[in-house]
Amino acid sequence: xxxxVPIVCxxxxxxxxxxxxxxxxxxxxxxxxxxxxxxxxxxxxxxxDWYGTFEGHKGAVWACVLDTPALKCATGSGDFSxxxxxxxxxxQLHEFQHxxxxxxxxxxxxxxxxxxxxxMEKLVRIFDLEKPGAEPLKLPPAHSGIRSxxxxxxxxxxxxxxxxxxxxxxxxxxxxxxVKTLDTSAPVTSIEVSFDQQHITTAEGGAVRFFDxxxxxxxxxxxxxxxxxxxxxxxxxxxxVAGGEDMWVHLYDxxxxxxxxxxxxxxxxxxxxxWAPTYDAYASGSEDGTxxxxxxxxxxxxxxxxx
Numbered sequence: 001x002x003x004x005v006p007i008v009c010x011x012x013x014x015x016x017x018x019x020x021x022x023x024x025x026x027x028x029x030x031x032x033x034x035x036x037x038x039x040x041x042x043x044x045x046x047x048x049d050w051y052g053t054f055e056g057h058k059g060a061v062w063a064c065v066l067d068t069p070a071l072k073c074a075t076g077s078g079d080f081s082x083x084x085x086x087x088x089x090x091x092q093l094h095e096f097q098h099x100x101x102x103x104x105x106x107x108x109x110x111x112x113x114x115x116x117x118x119x120m121e122k123l124v125r126i127f128d129l130e131k132p133g134a135e136p137l138k139l140p141p142a143h144s145g146i147r148s149x150x151x152x153x154x155x156x157x158x159x160x161x162x163x164x165x166x167x168x169x170x171x172x173x174x175x176x177x178x179v180k181t182l183d184t185s186a187p188v189t190s191i192e193v194s195f196d197q198q199h200i201t202t203a204e205g206g207a208v209r210f211f212d213x214x215x216x217x218x219x220x221x222x223x224x225x226x227x228x229x230x231x232x233x234x235x236x237x238x239x240x241v242a243g244g245e246d247m248w249v250h251l252y253d254x255x256x257x258x259x260x261x262x263x264x265x266x267x268x269x270x271x272x273x274x275w276a277p278t279y280d281a282y283a284s285g286s287e288d289g290t291x292x293x294x295x296x297x298x299x300x301x302x303x304x305x306x307x
Contacts, residue, residue, distance in 0.1 A: 004263045006292035009048040013037045016285030017271050018063050021045060022070035023195060024277040030087070031276075031283060032073055033291055034064035040075045042087060045276055048293050052090045056083065062119075063105045067112035072129075074115055076102030082117045084129065094132040096125075103163070104148045108155040109197060116158060118146025124160060126173065139171050140178055148191045152200070152213050159200070161188035168202065170216065182216060184209065190230040195277050201240065203231040208242055210254075222257040226250060230273045232282060237298050241282050243270025249284045251296055263294055 014036035022030040022045070029045035040061045042051040054064075059078030066073050066087060073085040082096040082105050100120040108114035118124045122145055125136040145163035152159060157179070158171045168182040168191070190203040193213065200211040208231045209221040228242035228250075238254040247269055251261040268287025275282045276293075283293045 004261070004294050004296065006263070006265060006294045007048040008265075009033075009043060009050070009291040009293065010289075011041055011050055011053075012039070012289045012291075014060070014289055015268065015271065015287040016289060016291060017060075019272045019274055019283055019285045019291060020065040021274055021276050021283070022066040023068055025070050027070070029277050030066060030070050031291070031293075032064040032066050033285060034061040034075065035289070036060040037289075038077065038079075040064040040073070042073065042090075043291075048291065054083075054085045054090055054092070056092050056095075057081070059101075062101070062103045065106055067107040068109055069112065072107070072112065074105040074107060076105040076117060076119065078102075082115070082127075084115065084132065094129075096127055096132070096136075098125075104146060104160075106149050106151060108151045110155050114151070114155065116149045116151065118149045118160060120145040120163070122146065124149055124158065124171070126158075137173075137176060139176055142169065147187070147189065150191055150193045150200075152193055152197065159191065161191055161202070163187065166204070180216070182211065182218070190228075190272070192232050192274065194233060194235065199233055199235055201231050201233040203228040203242060203244075205229070205244070208240065210240075220254065222252070224257075225259065229269065229271055232274045234275050234279045234298070236279065239298060241273050241275065241284075243273040243284050243286075245269040247286070249273065249282075249292070249294060261296055263292075265292055266290065 012035040018034040031043045057077040063076040073087045084094040103119040115127045122142045124139040127136045144165040147161045149160040170179045186204040192201040210219045227244040229244040231242040249263040266286040272285040
């Protein structure tokens with residue numbers, strides 16, 4: 001098996017806890033990263049070159065995401081705030097005060113005009129970015145801290161995972177009510193919604209699961225040979241990647257869970273892993289403070305196997 005030589009992105013001084021690729025835009029695509037050093041960064045997606053740092057947080061930054069056109073960035077921090085930034089100039093546009101650590105933020109997909117936040121308050125808020133000073137909508141309080149939050153189904157539904165409770169909560173944004181829970185065996189540490197909004201990928205340590213967005217039915221699940229803290233799906237080529245505490249980055253076949261590649265280089269657990277929007281590369285973020293961009297050999301799938 002050939003050794004992969006990744007692009008190594010330095011700059012953070014503390015562990016990387018989340019990464020987020022933008023959609024592929026007319027100006028290219030971009031990579032945002034959140035770190036415990038409190039300095040979220042933006043990079044060019046194709047080569048990892050540093051564009052800038054969003055300055056202002058006074059605590060660890062747990063989430064850093066880009067909106068659909070990659071014009072705005074949102075962050076969530078241990079300083080009890082979520083913040084909205086101009087992704088082009090780096091200026092802070094608004095600060096949303098919270099009463100506890102903000103672990104997750106995410107934009108609505110269709111218009112990017114709403115921002116959902118969650119964290120150790122055990123509460124999901126939905127801010128209207130066209131009226132950022134207005135009181136946010138709130139989902140029913142959870143019994144555990146919120147680990148991740150995502151808009152799906154034309155932004156009419158929110159899914160969230162919890163810090164220390166199994167399951168994925170499903171909420172109707174229009175009624176602000178809990179609809180159902182997708183069962184998992186352990187707390188979900190990572191939720192990815194695919195760039196085309198068709199698939200959900202989750203990681204929970206010993207298992208990686210794949211769901212259909214429209215029906216929320218589970219398509220596949222795999223018991224993992226190596227614990228997975230984060231996972232990401234390339235549906236068109238029937239592959240997924242995962243990383244976790246073993247410090248390695250694994251490429252698997254979606255249908256069989258056969259390990260196709262294992263890439264080494266990080267010097268700490270892998271906390272985040274995501275395919276680029278072009279699906280010719282994926283990035284991993286680690287406890288060691290680096291981001292590595294990997295370029296695997298991915299022949300086109302001859303035919304999609306049945307779920």
